[in-house]
Amino acid sequence: LTIRRFEERVAKEFYVGNLFGFVHSYIGQEAIAAGICKHLVREDRIVSHHRGHGHCIAKGADMKKMMAEIYGKKTGYCKGKGGSMHIADFSIGMLGADGIVGAGLPIATGAALAAQLEKKGNIAAVFFGDGACQEGEFHEALNLTAIWKLPLLFVCENNQYGVNTRADYALAAKDITRMPQAYYIAGKAIDGNDVAAVYKAAEEAMAMLRKGEGPYFLECRTYRWHKHFLSKALEDLRPKEEIEAWKKKCPLGSFEAKLIGQGILTRSEAASINEKILAQVDEAHKFALASPYPLPQDALENVYSL
Amino acid sequence: LTIRRFEERVAKEFYVGNLFGFVHSYIGQEAIAAGICKHLVREDRIVSHHRGHGHCIAKGADMKKMMAEIYGKKTGYCKGKGGSMHIADFSIGMLGADGIVGAGLPIATGAALAAQLEKKGNIAAVFFGDGACQEGEFHEALNLTAIWKLPLLFVCENNQYGVNTRADYALAAKDITRMPQAYYIAGKAIDGNDVAAVYKAAEEAMAMLRKGEGPYFLECRTYRWHKHFLSKALEDLRPKEEIEAWKKKCPLGSFEAKLIGQGILTRSEAASINEKILAQVDEAHKFALASPYPLPQDALENVYSL
């Protein structure tokens, strides 16, 4: 890949990284959204879950509208009706983040069926956590995509916990890929903190998916840096050492180091990219703050479409 | 096993076989209920599905009360409130037949948890079809019993169709046992029309289950002789030849032949057993017919327990 490409990606990394410092936390998992969405075109549709900011940005959403939505402003993606957990941008094929664990999966099967019927070689991708693999909805989605050979990329972001419950306690399969394998769904488990690895794995997946050979499953092993959601009250029962250890495996830092090491990126370039992004985030933030709140009676609109 | 044992079992075969000739149809699958329940004691609990008559009888239910229930009589197991699809006898650990595909599975996990907590070496068994394996409830039950090592025997009666939908179309795994395997659940697929095979497989399962080593999964390949439910309107889209071919593999006939061949049973003994059972069924039928209907206002009782 050309330097340019890499830089784009680095940029995306930082987008994701920076933004989430001060809102809901996708921090620690950025490499996944970035590495996957890099392969998607506007016509490819994605479905996200409750930790969805990263997916929005990686799919090309407007940070201004995102920030405005998170601030509950009228200029937000959902006019302030959805908030952080329910950001969507149908114009770029981002079919929405969602607050019900596992619920994005059946919806994504529909998006994949649409892609199959459209016969244009487009695909759908669904992002979900290890916790979602505990819900029956997960299995119904695996089964349906398998029997209908739907072009759906399953992206399991295994950050090893559902709130404070360990995935290796709550999932008998331990190795999550055992489950899609039972349905003859191709896939693999990879290091979700290594953006290059994610990018490469997604590339292989795309080849299959776009040929219409059926679904593909990627388990991306990663870790969330913050608490389940940003909150003083909520307790984090995860071992401190574990958290620290993972912070050392920062997907951004390691990748930047690698690029600099390979001489693809210089420290100053990295710094300036960082500057640029900080500026954009700042701009989005300003936009959100400057935007008006919806009127109370706006609540009556959009219950139904015309 | 002693001749006596075999004869008991033969008797049970016939019970099941004969009874269902003139009510809901478990015909073709009798070897499964009989071969499994033979290993169960009263304290072991079972959960059944919509095709549940065979399981009731095999677990030792009173044919009189069953028939009365099927006739909607006050003397029935459920006082006429449940009918054919909802027969239960909690006094013998038959926790009920049920009309929602897959719904017996979560309930059975509770029965298995109870057995584990009671620490008396008892177990639970759940009977369900290939169609139930298509519902998410199935997977949640596999996962839970596996992580908690619950003593639950999964008995999948794969009669290859859900109404008119082929299991090999609707289940990507094709070989159903691939799914429990993903959860590290022990099990195997067997000929569900060979009562000796079912009996032997269940025997192995019991050893594991009663030791508390976790759940066990049996896929019993079989076939239903009648339509999905007895009805003139309902169409049966299964190929005639297929139906005929399976009728030749009658679980009763083949087993009886085998016993006679081995000289364990004589034709006249078989005939007299058959007579005995016909008489019992007849008696149950008479009992049902002679029993009164519930009073209309009986409908108001039993919404709640005291």
Added chain:
Amino acid sequence: MREITYEQATLEAIQEEFRGNPRTVHLSTDLMAELQQEFGADRIRVTPIAENNFVGAAIGLAGSGFRTVANLRMATFGFVALDQMMNHAAKITYMFGGQAKFPILYRMTVGAGISAAAEHSISPYAMYMNVPGLKIILPATAYDAKGLFKTALRENNPVVSFEHVALGGMKGEVPEHEYFLPFGRASLKREGDDVTVVALAKMVHDALEAAVDLEKEGISLEVIDPRTLVPLDRETILESVKKTGRLIAVDEACQTCGAAAEIIALVAADRGAFGKLKAAPARVCGLDVPIPFSPPMEKYVIPDKAKIIAAVRRIMGLSPRL
């Protein structure tokens, strides 16, 4: 005019709309032979037995620009799919600020009377009415079924159609020419002066029979079928009650928090209508018990012509029986 069954009427509507629009999909656990023959196995799909999945798939299809008919068969199976139905289908238009349209028609049968016992006889439409975001239709005749389906299949919102098991085979006049019935417009099935009877689904027919009998006694019923529960035609009901001064809401579903409760409440809470009430409004509903299997008990718990007549006589100040 030609007569066809209620079931055929719904099928016709689907066929006509699917012909006009190739971006349409049908999902159900059983094979819809006629549809598959005409539109192919790509668009007319047999799903695994996984209702929650295909109710959700319809949402994903809608978000991708497809219109879907998802047939769940019995409303009891709908409970398996209520996450997708209530947390998503009902809210997704609103949560996302109206960015996208979700043209979906969900179908379920409701109703008792066929000894199907508690699970398979439930009529839960009031539960769906309590969750904003779904439109709900409840056709009582072949004519209404076709016209409401045609409209539903042009709707850009999730519509849930509840169809009473006893009506599927019932024949009725259905014109050859294309027609659409608007949502939120009740159907005045019979004009009358003494009592307004708002009846739902199969009960519309029982109410009409009761009206014929009562006419002989000189009591005239006005029978109104809302046809769509969401949106609900408040005006027609209120105007009728202002005229008759008496209201009886008849619904086979369980009484507590049912559609009949809503109808009574909206009339009682309307100052104009309240002022015109000559007697306490009444409900004739299914008793608050699960549906029992045995016929004598089942008959006892669901409303019928006789119970409607008794309620009318009571509200007219006469003894319930002649």
Added chain:
Amino acid sequence: MREITYEQATLEAIQEEFRGNPRTVHLSTDLMAELQQEFGADRIRVTPIAENNFVGAAIGLAGSGFRTVANLRMATFGFVALDQMMNHAAKITYMFGGQAKFPILYRMTVGAGISAAAEHSISPYAMYMNVPGLKIILPATAYDAKGLFKTALRENNPVVSFEHVALGGMKGEVPEHEYFLPFGRASLKREGDDVTVVALAKMVHDALEAAVDLEKEGISLEVIDPRTLVPLDRETILESVKKTGRLIAVDEACQTCGAAAEIIALVAADRGAFGKLKAAPARVCGLDVPIPFSPPMEKYVIPDKAKIIAAVRRIMGLSPRL
């Protein structure tokens, strides 16, 4: 008397009852630390995120002679489990002719006001009221929570407890000694003569505040909290309305087919109470829209003290605002 929070009150009740009965189990997706320390990991289990499974497991446990508390957390997650809740928990006693008892306590939080948006702010208890077979409690104070939980934990039927998110941290007087509150007995939170206000959950507190303000205007409210929705204390409500002649039902949940509709309908349909009504009964409920995320809109769609006061003034024939 000592004051403890609503949440502590519910925990105490569970601890007391679990001490008395070893055949008790607690299931939830998150760790209940205090309970697990006292009763061990065998009885206090952390489940996978599979609500339908553990709601069903509670049924199997009950059928096997165990009593279970299953905490689903938010009512929105309850939709994932409605197959087991509605098709089974609610019907299993009846379908099997009362052969077995099913002692289960299901817990869920309800209510808006915390910018949790449409999915996580829903109050769906009316949907549960529409399905016979479940008992439903809705405690509004720490005292009621403890007493109703104690009773629920001796009940031999599935009980669903809906707990408003705003109440969990609210402190209230709770006696040290053991006590039980009967189901089906409303709590008269405040006596008054002019208007009967039947309020639910958090709205009980808003209604009481409204009563204080209105007293200054010389309007006296009688505030009734049914506390249990199934069984519902009809008598207390009817007697109060016969006394005041005016009824306002206040509920944060969506209006259509809600608990408020049932309360209005049962009063309007009662000949005695109907005859005593001086004005059309009124509802003060959540608007029929999904709960929006942004505070100005969220505040607009849910009832509060001001909206209750306006409704009271209206029913008294005064202009809504002073």
